[in-house]
Amino acid sequence: MSLTNASPEEAARAAKISSRTLATLPTTARNNALDAIHDALAAERDSILAANANDLELAKKSAANGELSASILKRLDLSRKGKFDDMLQGIKDVRGLEDPELDEGLILQRQTCPIGVLLIIFEARPEVIANIASLAIKSANAAILKGGKESTESFKAISTIISKALAGTEVPNDSIQLVTTRDAVDPLLELSQYIDLVIPRGSNELVSYCQRKAHMPVLGHADGLCTIYIHSDADKEMCVNVVVDSKTDYPAACNAVETLLVHEDALETILPAVAEALITKGVELRCDEPSKTALSKHLPQDQTSLLRASTEADYTTEFLDLTLAIRTIPSTPSPVDAAITHVNTHGSHHTDCILTSSPQTSTHFSNGIDSACKFWNCSTRFCDGMRFGFGTEVGISTNKVHARGPVGLEGLMIHEYRLAGQGQGAAMYGGSGGKGFRHKKLPLA
């Protein structure tokens, strides 16, 4: 791992070369490197949190001036309860994953192999460095990390520790490169001859920018506009738990709920309890007319004054904050189809959830929505690589190719074909030569 002042092109070329070396290292060498990283980070927790505190202090000033969003500020905080431990556990989880390999001994072999060189661009989220470094080493990909200026101190502290830890292992130094050069993003996004995949982690603006500018594939999601639909037959207590968790567990996250759709028959039976719990947790509710009317009738006086009227824009806004848009779904002709249409046209194809006691209704909803993750009776916050059991994650993808949903190790792998023969030509086979193929079934991964 090297903190480099090399030009983007030099860094990318060095990464490409080291990626071929990394691809030939045995599993043990890569696992040893992961152990070294884990232990070093655990030992240096205090110094990292101190560096992070410096970043936070500067960021708070920027946020106060309106130069930095509150959600970036939240993501920057590495001292948030459980975050550092989750980061360490992620490295252990990655180490424990089976090495991604396929069958041997067939004439035609499909072998899993690393993609090559990854470019990771991130803002805030200092834990991403450890996540990505682990996954890159485990998957034998080289990686170039480009951090945002708001996490400079945390970035330097973590990377110096990882770099020292790696020095004692067989993993080549150029395998993980940290680019701090200003304005390196644009040239890096053009180096498709060296860089195979871009993974941006950060604001919608950052991801959209990479998607527009990159000359290589981009893995990720720009928006996380998640929706929950409360059907008329849903369990009230379940609705309270799931909606409150989805909104308040970590509002700055992409998998937090932003829009609540409510069947009109549930406006007076279920919604008031949900709204009361949300308002108690400090959530601002932006309601359409029917939901506002129902809540005004059923909520305590001190809460109804906090209700806001929604605008159409609220239903396409990722608040990333303690704000929730509420819309009523008419009971005729088909409430589920109306909810599906809302999700497909207003959502971001990330994670959407239905609350219903009917398996049929849940399946109807899930078949109809075009989302990477389709949830039934549980919090949208479960959309996460660690929670899905993938170890840590490189991100959550709303792409329709390669990887979709939370992406772990598998998303950093691709395959190659190896064909071994005894001098055969193709002319003797098929329509042109007449000889048929005996196709043994290939285990496709």
Add this chain to the structure above:
Amino acid sequence: MSLTNASPEEAARAAKISSRTLATLPTTARNNALDAIHDALAAERDSILAANANDLELAKKSAANGELSASILKRLDLSRKGKFDDMLQGIKDVRGLEDPELDEGLILQRQTCPIGVLLIIFEARPEVIANIASLAIKSANAAILKGGKESTESFKAISTIISKALAGTEVPNDSIQLVTTRDAVDPLLELSQYIDLVIPRGSNELVSYCQRKAHMPVLGHADGLCTIYIHSDADKEMCVNVVVDSKTDYPAACNAVETLLVHEDALETILPAVAEALITKGVELRCDEPSKTALSKHLPQDQTSLLRASTEADYTTEFLDLTLAIRTIPSTPSPVDAAITHVNTHGSHHTDCILTSSPQTSTHFSNGIDSACKFWNCSTRFCDGMRFGFGTEVGISTNKVHARGPVGLEGLMIHEYRLAGQGQGAAMYGGSGGKGFRHKKLPLA
């Protein structure tokens, strides 16, 4: 299937809408549609070949004027021995594939699902219409086909027959749309809100153009610069068979060999027999100095006069014709590493082959090269979806994500996650809440 004069945007929107319907059709309905297409095309072989003959006649004039390349001309010819039968067989093979589905019954399910809407842009190759229509229907993707002007007649003949065949099935008419509007390519490549994946089939220029312009992922390869390396211990007769087949079976194909690397110790022992067989088949050899000297010594007088001196540009040229560039690989320090370096720097990461009697040498070569397909002792022409046993193919990909090598049904699928719970929130789990996950292993596809 509809031959449409709708605007690109109308066509794309209609395809997007029908893709959601298509995704819910049962397997039997889609298989019936494939049978109908197969039988109709088989019954109308003569009328299709007549239309194709008209295209060919026009194309020959354009080729004579230098307006059309000879390789496009070859790809346009549907009467080439075996081509029509292979096209029909491809439909049958696709029908026989297992439907792409995964496990059921787990709390977290990963389900295979269609990508959505494909845009297929092709020049010449009229059989692509049948290939792609079959794969799209089988995989429940909607598809927009945009053909080149050189195959207009064949395109109309085949599409009219398929369209009639589909009319008697449950597959929605808008699922396969044929766009003939001039200048539709640019607007289609920008409609990322409707189109999920572009698959260009044609010249390097077409593919490169799509890769530069598309706002959505592009699957394919621009170049097919395949290389064969003859190691010193290779079997002479095997070398003759494999190189001749790789070069002459179908020189216009992307998987034909373009560069032959020869270990210097094989220049006088193996190369002369290979060269003699190639020249007899009409192949022009462009040789570096050592290979030209060796061949001048060993070939019959009437053949040596046909040898040409190579230029550096010949080693980065995809001839798509009966022309082969030959380069000598020095025996020291490491011939295999020198061959690897040549392939990685001059090739196109498509299909590369080593001829050697040593499994170790073959593995060394295959580990070192960064190619989608790595062959040992067999023709590069085997790089093909039909020959690999995937039914027909949508193309051959040199991408490093999603699909690499020949791409069949699997490349047109992606996955979604479904999570079913009983009201759980995320706050109680992990670093923040303390409760651990019991991760059952997911069968990842």
